[in-house]
Amino acid sequence: MAYYDALITKWGTLTPGTTAAKLAQLNAITVTGSVPTSFYTTGAAILNCIDWTEFNALTAARQTNVLQMCAIPGQLLGGSSQTSHLVAGMIIAYFPGGGPTITALTALAQAAVQPWWQVNGYPRAFDLGDIAAAGLS
Numbered sequence: 001m002a003y004y005d006a007l008i009t010k011w012g013t014l015t016p017g018t019t020a021a022k023l024a025q026l027n028a029i030t031v032t033g034s035v036p037t038s039f040y041t042t043g044a045a046i047l048n049c050i051d052w053t054e055f056n057a058l059t060a061a062r063q064t065n066v067l068q069m070c071a072i073p074g075q076l077l078g079g080s081s082q083t084s085h086l087v088a089g090m091i092i093a094y095f096p097g098g099g100p101t102i103t104a105l106t107a108l109a110q111a112a113v114q115p116w117w118q119v120n121g122y123p124r125a126f127d128l129g130d131i132a133a134a135g136l137s
Contacts, residue, residue, distance in 0.1 A: 004134035006120040011136050019128070019137050027125040029116035035109040036118070037081040043070035046078075046087070049104035054095050062094050078109060 010029075014022045047070040055063060069076070069090060082088045095101040117125055131137045 004130070007122075007126065007130065007134050008136065010116065010120075011131075011134070019131060023126060023128065023131060027115070027117065030113045031116055031119045032113055033110050034114075034119060035080045035106060036112050036114050038077065038079040039109060039112045039114070040075035041078055041108065041112075042074075043072050043076055045108060046070055046076065046091075046105065049101060049108055050095075051100035051104070054099055054101045058094060065090065066094065078105075080109075 007026075010026060011022065014025050016022075017025075047067075050066065055066065058066070069087065076087045077085055078087050083092060091102070091105060115125065128137070
């Protein structure tokens, strides 16, 4: 039952109503302010966070790598659990921790809107089976 502890606690704070209404309310809750384990952003958003002085200090090859990564169309994967992947790995390897680029990228990640269930470590939105398994119906 420990798996559902956060759900059980949150359930008690929801507006009273039917189980289905409370479930919908729960799955609609969002959170900002923490770095998500995974989130998608664009190369343009990443590029806008890169500090010129730090970028200028990179070797020409690294500058090219960053620019090519940021030119990839579509969404790029980032997040605190994605550091072994290309985007986060390259940023961590190329830019100093605590510098303006990492600070700006952290702020970008913290601005991401995440579902409450994801922030609390659940793999998906809840369904009626979860509510029954947690003893809430």
